[in-house]
Amino acid sequence: MVVFCRFFKAMAALTAVGVLTLGCGGKDDKKDPVDPGITLSGTVTYTRIPVVKDASGVPTGLESDTAKFTSQPARSVIVRVFQGSEETLADGSKVMVWATAAVGPTDRDGKYSLTVPTGKPTFVELVSTLQYTDSSNTTQAVRLLGNADGIASSTPVTERPLYGLRKKPDGSAVDNITTPGQVPALAAAATVNFSVGVDTRWLLVYTQATRVAEAAPEPGTTGSRALAILDDGFAFADGMGSPTPGGTLYLHYCPGVDAPKGTYVEYDRDAFPASYDGVTRNFMGSIRGGSANDDAWDQALLFHLYARNRLYAARQETYPQMPFPVSALADRANHQHLSPDLALVEGFSQGMTALLLKSPYLADTHAGGATVVDVDHPDAALGADAYSAAHLADLFWELALKANNIAAPGTPDTWKNLNSAAVRRLWSLSTTDKGGASAFTEIPNVWIQLGRLKEAKDANETVDLAAIFTDAVLTQMAGAHGITWPRPTTGAEARFLKEWPKNPDLSTNALPAFSLSMAGAQADGEGRYPNHSKGEVVYGRFQLDRDRIYEISFQTDPALPAGAELELMLGAQIYRFAPGTEPLRLPLTGTETTLVTYPIRVRVLSPTAVQPDLQVTLRFAPQN
Incomplete structure (x- = not known):
């Protein structure tokens, strides 16, 4: 479970503190009153277009009936408050400039509450950033960028625009803000809600307070797609852990822009020199936004992207010095003959996606309906062994069903009972295999992860996996996918x-x-x-x-x-x-x-x- 933070320090102080005046006689010393600040709060929601499914639970496309669209809370997305602040120039003259007064993420109900000083020109901005604190108390973020030239832009990543919406404290929208004199001073607590619809037009805004005046309306209409992409990141984080490969992930998305590699994350941080932010080169990714094939509503594709990131991050945590594939495969095809570590990433990430969706049907919706991958029925032409992503995905799904006491193949009604926590070990990479080999004597592979099912139940687990997955059970389940259990002790598969x-x-x-x-x-x-x-x-x-x-x-x-x-x-x-x-x-x-x-x-x-x-x-x- 991800631990979400409610507030974090902004670039400017959140409250104005009075000056202590020192007098000659202590009893006459006085303190200026401290401004306790006032609260700006509200709720952020977005409209979601659901996927239509047939009677068997197979996706057939996106819902076209607007009456069936749903309103969802936008969870753990960033809200910023800007206030006018007096600044003294070198010549002694004073000017009013914008400064960040408070920043914080929404909670799981889409609510936020920020305290700021009174009496200053103020506006509230919703920005396309998902921020959370993981179990190790590390703050990570997914930032959705709106530059039309996409992931390969030569513009430094910190100079690329985010999506933003702005409102005055009275709730009225405001776009072209150049000086603090354009908005009223904040006099009382206020409720400022954001309801983002399918046709909402965003501003393109920048991280720096000094660039407030540079915001401009986006050329297209991104609408609630931006928040759907980020909220799927929250859903993944809430169920399975970090949706980033580590640190900040910059995703690029523009409606109508179909990036060459589609929806993917590039794990080679040297691939895009502009990803350097002055400290490090960041992870970069792209979400397909083509007019005929837009992935913003496709939870299967986004969860798969986030699941790959989770496994990559787990590798970084568990195998910090072990060489590893720097790039997961860019397209969405199934693959075979993969190296054993990449087969694990590609296969288990599909299985994790199915588990989170509580369905083996992974859909890529498009103008003609949907292209569906049935994780539980891999193409026979893809081979059955430890190097086939499709078969590792199916094996993961079958293990999840059994751990949740659901008879295979299950039905949409029984799949609803799937609990991802029951098989958390499967995507928690281990530094030892069943024989006790350390991370420096082996690479990640399916045998090590299957061996984790044999570990004794710990105090935080509700399912005794070792009691369920005996050697006889694993021999049968793994063997159905061409994988020998227990792991061979001789030959090419004894050690990679x-x-x-x-x-x-x-x-x-x-x-x-x-x-x-x-x-x-x-x-x-x-x-x-x-x-x-x-x-x-x-x-x-x-x-x-x-x-x-x-x-x-x-x-x-x-x-x-x-x-x-x-x-x-x-x-x-x-x-x-x-x-x-x-x-x-x-x-x-x-x-x-x-x-x-x-x-x-x-x-x-x-x-x-x-x-x-x-x-x-x-x-x-x-x-x-």
Whole structure:
């Protein structure tokens, strides 16, 4: 359960404090009265267009009858109060400027309450930001941006506009505010509500108080879609945890704008240099807003996006030094032959989506109705094994049904009883497998997560999973998807992270050669190869007991073709080697008393062509 904060500090003080005057005789000293401030409060709601379902619970499209649209509270979205404040210029003259007086999120009923000083020109602004505090007391946010040039814009991310609505304390809307003299001074407590309809036209506003006057009406009509996207983030956070990969997530959405990759988050923070905010490069994402296919109402797609983020964040928390796929697959197709860690992300995120929706039917609505993926019936052509996202999604769904004592396949009436908390362990990545292997000897995979079902029930759990999921039960359920339980102890599936020699040395202690193959490579929705199939990726680790300076290079047979690269992920750093690349000179730390472990991922990169199989040697040549 996410812990939501009610208030947080704004850029300016929330109350004006009187000045203490020091006199010569203590008994005559006086204090100016302290302004206790007054309260601005209200409720934020939005209109939602529901999905229509047939008698079997299968989505058929969006509701067209406006009488069946619903009004929902906008939960944990940001409300800001701006007030005019007197500022003294360098020449001694005084001017009135806008300052942020208070900021805070709505509660789960869409209500907010903010205290501000009296007697100042004031307006209230609803802004397209979801803010919450996670279980570790870390404040995270999803900011929905409205710049029409989208995720690849060259404009710095902190300079891109958000969606905003403004009102005076009397509740009247106000758009073009340039100076504090345009709105009255706040004299009494007031209730300022925001009701955002399907056809509401937003302003494009900026984070900085100094840019209040730059707000302008959006060119289109985003309406309540903006709050639907953010409220789905709340719903996911409330049921499953952080909807961001960590920190602040910037999502881009404009009605009528169909981004090339559709609805996705880019996990490679170096992909967009403009994501840098002066401190860090942020996670960036895009929501499809095409005229024929708009994803703003599609909870299945948004929950899937947020679920991928949750698994990525869990990886960051649990496997902080373990190489991991930097990008989840951009399109929405099912995939097979994936690397075991990416199969887990792609498959379990679909299962988490179905669990949160309480339905196996994941719908992408569009002008012609809906395209539906039935998680419980994966396409037979997608293969059945630990590398098939579709089968891992189905396995997740079946495990959730059994943990909730619902006989498979269930019905819409019994699915209503699903409780996501019953199987929280499934998406809580573990640092150990059933045999006790640590995070530094294995990568995330389905066997580790299935092993979590065998752990003893803790005090916060209502379901004894170990009693339900005996080895016999897991053998049957996993076996139906081509997954052997218990995990094999020999062969390729016994361990995915290769154990390489300590203190590698090209001359005396060389790393063993390995193969990379694109035989199972699949093109994505753009016709490019993402290079995440199980044959295209190799994981390994070695340890150092002394400081070394290495020259690192690759040798391949046959020679690496033009247009292809080898990607080396060493810890958290990524290096690329094209044909003819000079060796990388790199100092690495080691200690004799406590060995330093270096996990590695090597991946072939060839987005436009399938390359022949490569025999690869990763060469570490000591220079000291």
